[in-house]
Amino acid sequence: MSEQFGLFNYWVVITLMMTGFYIVIARQNLVKKLIGLNIFQTSVFLLFITMGKVRGGTAPILDKTIEIYSNPLPHVLILTAIVVGLATTALGLAIVVRIDHVYETIEEEEIHDIERGIKR
Amino acid sequence: MIAEHPVIQILIPLLGAPLCVLTGRGVLAYWLALACSLASLFVATRLLATVMATGPIVYELGGWAAPWGIEYRIGPLNSFVLLLVALLGAMVMLAAKKSVESEIPGDRRHFFYAAMLLCQTGLLGITITGDAFNVFVFLEIAALSSYVLIAMGHQRRALYASYQYLIMGTIGSTFILISIGLLYQMTGTLNMADLAARLPAVGDTRTVLVSFAFFMVGVSLKMALFPLHMWLPNAYTYAPSIVSAFLASTATKVAVYVMIRFLFSIYGPAFAFDRIGVSQILGSLALVGIVIMSAAAIFQNNVKRLLAYSSVAQIGYIVLGISFASENGLTGGIVHLFNHGLMKGALFLVVAAVVYRVGSSDLNAFRGLGRAMPVTMFLFVLGGLGMIGVPLTVGFISKWYLILAAIETGHWLAVALVLLSSLLAVIYVWRVVEFAYFQPRDRDSDPVGEAPLSMLVPTAILVLATIVFGINTEWTVGVARAAAVFLLGGHA
Secondary structure, three states: OOOHOOOOOHHHHHHEEEEEEHHHHHHHHHHHHHHHHHHHHHHHHHHHHHHHHHOOOEOOOOOOOOEEEEOHHHHHHHHHHHHHHHHHHHHHHHHHHHHHHOOOOOOOOHHHHHHHHOOO | HHHHHHHHHHHHHHHHHHHHHHHHHOOOOHHHHHHHHHHHHHHHHHHHHHHHHHOOOEEEEEHHOOOOEEEEEOHHHHHHHHHHHHHHHHHHHHHHHHHHHOOOOHHHHHHHHHHHHHHHHHHHHHEEEEEEHHHHHHHHHHHHHHHHHHHHHOHHHHHHHHHHHHHHHHHHHHHHHHHHHHHHHHHHOHHHHHHHHHHHHHHOHHHHHHHHHHHHHHHHHOOOOOOOHHHHHHHHHHOHHHHHHHHHHHHHHHHHHHHHHHHHHHOOOOHHHOOOOHHHHHHHHHHHHHHHHHHHHHHOOEHHHHHHHHHHHHHHHHHHHHHOOOOOHHHHHHHHHHHHHHEEEEEEEHHHHHHHHHOOHHHHHOOOHHHHHHHHHHHHHHHOOOHOOOOOOHHHHHHHHHHOOOOHHHHHHHHHHHHHHHHHHHHHHHHHHHHHHHHHOOOOOOOOOOOOOOHHHHHHHHHHHHHHHHOOOOOHHHHHHHHHHHHOOOOO
């Protein structure tokens, strides 16, 4: 039982990853797809942060009394990945705004119909 | 000075980009971008010369020793790819001025050039770095700027193409990020050389297997390996012509480089090829892709789209070479990576010239251009001969080594399919030639003149290079073989 609980974070990572991935594939709405992409990326952030945690470890401060400390590197890496994710979302939303301007819809199906010349 | 070259290679375009934005509207941004691209090409040439003369260069960023700091490690393979990216960056930039003036509105041109430089930064960075996480960061720099560049296409479909690429590309690079994370979890290092040393001890764990799976799917998405190529035809068709030329000749090639680097110098041939048997999967996907995509190219009515499908097929050739994991196979794959960059860059620049003069890349727009734009179309024919693989062009050299490797390993089906796809290439190149030389222009259409010299010269340089390296193969094949030997020896 405690073994399962110890892996709790990883189960959350898998759940989030699959939820996000499913939304990206299954949704037609361009904004919802981006939200799915965000959830997908967040699961990876959690994966990195979880692997940095050492049981019983404290913050990495150079002090004689501290022997076990958590690995800070994954956190720093994920800080970069968060910025990248932010940039991707911002750019994605900007493109969706432009798409909404020229197509007057953000539903994938309707965009395909417009391109095929089908009137709704 | 040469000691600082690796970091200067990245700094030139990286610092050039914000400067381009600061110059504001006007032609200054263009000249600045051109100067940066040419300087970057100069540095790349020096780097390759140094590597070939004195062996790999190791550069520690900020003076922090690896594995704590990030190191740039330049061997024969990356210096070769660096040269390709810098060369195409410079040639495309030389041709860019007129084409961009006709396709990008005046208030956005300086942003356009900034994005072009950032894209170059990303691609050069992926190639030069020796740190796995750094690869991801540069991958995203290159990807984000290419989404912006594609979205600048003047048709509205460019926006949707860019959005699709954004979704697919982000999934691809996030997969790569997951794989790097899992590798870090098992080894506690991100330095590529360090990873290679520590992985064999944990190679049997499921974590490493999963990381390998994530990596292969992610990188295949990035390089548009069949059947993960869905984003590519639209992106290349609707992007501004100059962007199509740059991305088609460099972006997917750099992704292939990442795959080679991870397969051979991180996971190692023993793990990837002997234990997982990645050869069969890559080889069969490549062969199916080569044939289906070459056939699909025949049915396209837009020359940009035709070339895009042919690009997916050509990625298949490169991957096929890698999948043999033999010296000749790798040499063929790496040399084709370079050769195809030259050919596709030239062909897309011809299309850019046609779009500049006629205003469309539709096959119908090519009617009668053999008479109206004789030099441009002649360059297209020469480039097309390279795509087919006619002797005395670079295409022949790559295919020669691929077929040699296939015969060596007894893959007769591969030999047959490579030859078949060359025939398919004859058909799709011929379609364009037929429209250009054997169909008259519409009588009521405006007269069309030869492409401007600023576009003809870089195209001609690239086409000339495809012929020079097709006749005198010593240099390209020499570098590629050195890279192949180096990789098979398990080095970076």
